[in-house]
Amino acid sequence: MCHACVMDSVKERMLSRRALFRGVAATGLATAATGLIAARPALAQSGGRVIDLTHTLTPDFPTFDGRPGIEMVESVNFEESGYQLYRVTFEEHSGTHIDAPLHFSEDGTSVDELDPATLVCPLCIVDISAKAAEDPNAMVEPADIEAWISANGDIPAGACVAMLSGWADKVGTEAFRTDADGNFAFPGFSVQATDMLDGMGVAAIGVDTLSLDPGNSADFAVHYGWLPAGRYGIENLANLAQLPATGATLFVGAPKHGGGTGGPARVLAVL
């Protein structure tokens, strides 16, 4: 599909999905999200072990467009001044980072406007690494969510649901971004799965890959479906394999620059 066709398709989809979400809100299905505090049991049960889910952001960390995501320039020199600091420039969607609603909606919630209550939440990890090993564009599908619920119980309202594909181990290799032919290839969510999570009042989705959508997505359906509805995403998570499917509390250190569409974040899990 040509670039213009993709954009037309995308805009049409956005309009129809916005109507859908207005409908959802009107029928009260979205009110599950108001139960956030009651749904934070993992914190109360915490023993205190901290797992860092954040990659170190350096100029060679892989990015969607292939250009360096960060640049650092010395601003004060230690020998001259007795202290030191850098001037740092980054593209907002670099490294382990947040996608705020504003990233894929013209007037959506910016990263500083995210409700802080949604930044501390139960973490549910859906492991699709077995099928991702067979298909680099594998997706979290409704069946994966259903299997998770069968094994672990309901997904709490206000949770973050994260995909574990095993891709974090590929950072530093071409296979993190592309297949052998040089085409984008990495796992992500299917829009059918995120539509299901919408109805459960889930606050956020996370992936251990470059994008919420799989690498071969032509329309960014998950971005356009999930974000404009007022929820956020986390991309390039690290170390998810060190955690159980449920039981950890997630702390999402989203940046708070005014009007931002997202940005590098410090993401920690506490067990």
Place this chain on the structure above:
Amino acid sequence: MCHACVMDSVKERMLSRRALFRGVAATGLATAATGLIAARPALAQSGGRVIDLTHTLTPDFPTFDGRPGIEMVESVNFEESGYQLYRVTFEEHSGTHIDAPLHFSEDGTSVDELDPATLVCPLCIVDISAKAAEDPNAMVEPADIEAWISANGDIPAGACVAMLSGWADKVGTEAFRTDADGNFAFPGFSVQATDMLDGMGVAAIGVDTLSLDPGNSADFAVHYGWLPAGRYGIENLANLAQLPATGATLFVGAPKHGGGTGGPARVLAVL
């Protein structure tokens, strides 16, 4: 004191303090810091209310040197591309931010190297707002720490001890940075107080002002004492007045750019 004299004094002080800290480590007094996980009871007792201790970072947020701390340039336009994002440039020590040891030591721990276990910790708030209302350069003194302990019990190893001076309410006015004569004037820690906290295995100190040292400091004694010893600081905290003196768990969303001396952070407290 002239600039060169300050720097000579500072370097001399650094050398003597490094010798002191090596001595402390050798005698085992610093080992209290290894008890971090056992000292995280506030998390286990949490009820789940989230208080955001982070100011929104905008170009007009006050900075130490008076220049804008952040700049945002549109990188992708929504009308043209169907999504949007910014290229963001900041001086590391802008807004609510971390001072890593590397900020005031040539080869200290960088912000990405901070032990993640120290980023989730009990929060102890020392309220000096009454004396700060009388003296804009008031300091947290050993007597304030002693009074806090008498009222609240021991400060846990691994805690963050934060100064509440009331200065967060002055953001947006000249009084956040300077007195009526235009001289730097804001509260901070005294080096005698931070020396006391060193001996307790405290992981971090925080302030609701521009600097760990008070505005009229000539030698940045707290920066040079606290940071090179491997501990970190947080400056420009917001909303501390909404929290009790003890009982909250602090989540410090320190940025994780490789080799950084610190940077804007998302800081949340959970009660």
